[in-house]
Amino acid sequence: MHVSLALKKRGDGVVGLDNFNNYYDPSLKRARRKVVESHGIFIVEGDINDAALLSKLFHMISFTHVMHLAAQAGVRYAMKNPSSYVHSNIAGLVTLLETCKSAEPQPAIVWASSSSVYGLNTKVPFSELDRTDRPASLYAATKKAGEEITHTYNHIYGLSITGLRFFTVYGPWGRPDMAYFSFTRDILAGKPITVYQGPKQIDLARDFTYIDDIVKGCLGSLDTAKKSTGSGGKKKGHAQYRIFNLGNTSPVTVPNLVSILEKLLKVKAKVNIVAMPGNGDVPFTHANISLAHKEFGYQPTTDLHAGLKKFVRWYLNFYGASADGVSRL
Numbered sequence: 001m002h003v004s005l006a007l008k009k010r011g012d013g014v015v016g017l018d019n020f021n022n023y024y025d026p027s028l029k030r031a032r033r034k035v036v037e038s039h040g041i042f043i044v045e046g047d048i049n050d051a052a053l054l055s056k057l058f059h060m061i062s063f064t065h066v067m068h069l070a071a072q073a074g075v076r077y078a079m080k081n082p083s084s085y086v087h088s089n090i091a092g093l094v095t096l097l098e099t100c101k102s103a104e105p106q107p108a109i110v111w112a113s114s115s116s117v118y119g120l121n122t123k124v125p126f127s128e129l130d131r132t133d134r135p136a137s138l139y140a141a142t143k144k145a146g147e148e149i150t151h152t153y154n155h156i157y158g159l160s161i162t163g164l165r166f167f168t169v170y171g172p173w174g175r176p177d178m179a180y181f182s183f184t185r186d187i188l189a190g191k192p193i194t195v196y197q198g199p200k201q202i203d204l205a206r207d208f209t210y211i212d213d214i215v216k217g218c219l220g221s222l223d224t225a226k227k228s229t230g231s232g233g234k235k236k237g238h239a240q241y242r243i244f245n246l247g248n249t250s251p252v253t254v255p256n257l258v259s260i261l262e263k264l265l266k267v268k269a270k271v272n273i274v275a276m277p278g279n280g281d282v283p284f285t286h287a288n289i290s291l292a293h294k295e296f297g298y299q300p301t302t303d304l305h306a307g308l309k310k311f312v313r314w315y316l317n318f319y320g321a322s323a324d325g326v327s328r329l
């Protein structure tokens with residue numbers, strides 16, 4: 001949503017595609033659709049596995065770029081519904097790449113990988129050159145596989161491809177399954193929240209990255225993603241294959257996230273602290289963002305307090321003062 005609005009605002013033509021699945025409340029997805037369509041962005045309802053639909057779209061429109069964000073997200077849900085990750089993050093990606101390599105001309109592709117590919121790395125901050133062969137979750141493994149699969153489409157068909165490893169993105173219109181969102185909902189409803197703790201009771205920490213900073217990184221990488229040199233599936237010159245971290249400048253612990261929310265919501269949280277279950281979570285993430293900064297000037301400017309303040313303002317407006325998680329729009 002945010003990327004498409006930013007592209008439209010600067011004058012780009014934008015067409016979106018989403019299958020509006022029910023991983024979380026589809027009414028939130030449809031509310032986003034209303035916002036983007038009110039700005040003249042057309043959203044096609046469909047699945048990236050629908051090769052015929054993609055082919056029809058690419059015959060109708062000569063896309064110069066593809067910003068591929070469609071995926072089954074969420075680290076912990078992979079243990080409940082593994083096939084959804086294969087469907088969207090592997091099969092769906094390949095279907096999209098097959099369409100792009102045959103397109104005339106081939107679009108430059110920028111797609112969302114994930115900080116989770118760093119898996120069980122302990123060297124921080126994570127650099128793009130660090131090992132990524134020990135994913136801790138199926139989600140992470142599908143994103144790592146995506147990086148390997150996109151590399152082959154660059155190598156064989158000359159597709160220009162950039163992978164962006166986002167680090168725990170949050171902000172207005174975000175995802176209800178993520179901690180910042182579900183904690184806000186439950187704290188306001190007076191329900192207990194569960195805070196996971198790592199080995200030896202260490203606090204878990206994330207490089208929480210505000211959505212507006214991520215959008216700037218996406219547009220920066222789109223602008224520097226040189227168009228492919230191939231056309232119609234035939235490789236010509238050497239096209240770009242790039243990977244960048246898009247994170248923040250310093251990680252914040254989950255207990256600190258909770259205390260910021262308590263202050264913003266003016267409600268004391270009821271916290272159950274439990275040992276981090278073996279659910280694919282990693283104790284911490286922290287990005288080295290120097291490569292994205294050097295290549296396209298990526299520089300996050302929103303710290304967690306400022307970002308959560310904007311998120312809470314949106315949340316109370318969208319769900320209303322009762323904030324019971326039911327949209328009033």
Ligand SMILES: NC(=O)c1ccc[n+]([C@@H]2O[C@H](COP(=O)([O-])OP(=O)(O)OC[C@H]3O[C@@H](n4cnc5c(N)ncnc54)[C@H](O)[C@@H]3O)[C@@H](O)[C@H]2O)c1
Nearest residue numbers: 018019020021047048069070071073088112114166168169
């Ligand atoms: N939010 C984060 O913290 C974070 C961090 C790292 C990477 N990412 C990646 O960024 C991208 C966007 O994530 P998000 O957090 O906005 O999640 P999201 O679930 O809100 O957005 C993904 C969208 O893709 C759609 N979708 C899923 N499978 C599809 C399919 N097969 N066909 C068509 N549409 C499909 C969903 O309906 C959803 O609207 C994802 O690729 C995710 O893995 C997110």
Ligand SMILES: O=C(O)[C@H]1O[C@H](OP(=O)(O)OP(=O)(O)OC[C@H]2O[C@@H](n3ccc(=O)[nH]c3=O)[C@H](O)[C@@H]2O)[C@H](O)[C@@H](O)[C@H]1O
Nearest residue numbers: 073074075114115116166167168178179194195196204281
């Ligand atoms: O950067 C990524 O690539 C990933 O970012 C995001 O994953 P995470 O960083 O795990 O975000 P999130 O679930 O908000 O948990 C935040 C913290 O709260 C802890 N957490 C979580 C839930 C809970 O009930 N209690 C708790 O302590 C939890 O253990 C963690 O320490 C995306 O969801 C995912 O799609 C992926 O893309």
